[in-house]
Amino acid sequence: MATVLAIETSCDETAAAVVKKRHILSNIVASQIEIHRPYGGVVPEVASRHHVESINDVVSKALSQANIDWLDIDGIAVTCAPGLVGALLVGLTAAKTLVLLHHKPLIGIHHLEGHIHASYLQNPDLVPPFLCLLVSGGHTSLIKVEDCGQYHTLGQTRDDAAGEAFDKVARLLGLGYPGGPAIDHIAKSGNPKAFALPEGKISLPEGGFHPYDSSFSGLKTAVLRLVESLQQEGEDVPVANIAASFQQTVAQGLTRRTIKCALDHGLSTITVGGGVAANSALRQHLLAAAEDKSLQVLFPPLSLCTDNAAMIACAGAEHLDRGHTSPLTLAALSRMPISKVMELYQG
Structure with missing residues (x-):
């Protein structure tokens, strides 16, 4: 099974993780709860700004904690739908940049599919x-x-x-x-x-x-x-x-x-x-x-109930093993039925 680096920025958590064979090698989350608490909820513009400030550090920590380098990464997964468009664009832009720099395949992931895959991380034999x-x-x-x-x-x-x-x-x-x-x-x-x-x-x-x-x-x-x-x-x-x-x-x-x-x-x-x-x-x-x-x-x-990138990486590895990759034209979508996930992939 593929080793995948994933980025998750669909709402107010800036997250990156590395997963191999349904096992978590690293899982870094920079929470914005304290930032949004005074407003009583997530402010989209504020969330996007803090994603920009945190994304590089979070990705670096995920690679460091996993103790691997780019040669060991088979693909880069990223949440592209659904979510706050501004927030999604931060993660999507970062993922596309890394794809081009390191010549890796891109795997767009539906956020809900990520939550489904959280159970595979806890129960690797689940089918x-x-x-x-x-x-x-x-x-x-x-x-x-x-x-x-x-x-x-x-x-x-x-x-x-x-x-x-x-x-x-x-x-x-x-x-x-x-x-x-x-x-x-x-x-x-x-x-x-x-x-x-x-x-x-x-x-x-x-x-x-x-x-x-x-x-x-x-x-x-x-x-x-x-x-x-x-x-x-x-x-x-x-x-x-x-x-x-x-x-x-x-x-x-x-x-x-x-x-x-x-x-x-x-x-x-x-x-x-x-x-x-x-x-x-x-x-x-x-x-x-x-x-x-x-x-x-x-x-x-x-730790896997709230938004995190490990669940996105797990879903990305499953898709990559089946040959599913996304084009660089992949867009951020605020809404998308989970039944349409295969539209994120080429061919």
Whole structure:
């Protein structure tokens, strides 16, 4: 299997890594959390500027930590979609420059495919088909993984992503940014049954509910109305109880849809990727439900849940081994369905 250097700059993490045979040789991440915290979220222009400032150092550290030189690198992978276009362009420009300087093939990678490949790094013997629950700040999807580059989206959010809902609810509760870790932390001291919140089922025109799609905007609004009602009545807002109730509602809803999807499609293995995969309630509920149905659930380590370049390098190595390379005309795209990933490659 190929040895690949990868660059990831799709949002607010400047990352570079080297992966060989599904094993991490280096994984460097320069986080911008503290930079964006005062704004309560990622500011695209600020993120792009800091990518420019960090990218050279991050790539150098990745090569140094891997203890290899350019002769050992078989290809250069880079996240090209989806994401913040300005941020993506920084990584893409750096990758193309290195490709030209060192005469290496370029492999464009879909960010969600990277999150799927995080599970291969933790479980090198994992083989498709399996179901991936991908939950992050920008995405909430149930994806059937059939092979490298072959993905079928079975369920998705109709509005906010799960991570986005965590950030917005955390802001409502005054918990700061990023919202996921903040809610997870304070929820441990709260009662998850304190408040009944709507799970966000999607109604179908012919009756009933969509079995796999999610909605979080109604849940977010319900928390807002609850906080406003308590404040109008002059009561203290029980932040820990609201956080615990919100978190449990999200975890139960995602678990129910994921288990049903796996059973309906005859998939015995479930992987989980994205930042929300680090959530303790989701891990607890999904593992318990899967065990009850004799299904296997694989969570990546916390370091591979958030954005990183190791998962991009792993995906890049898989594609390069199959002869998939991208042209130097490869563009940065803010949106791209994961079903279209093969359009990133020549021929």
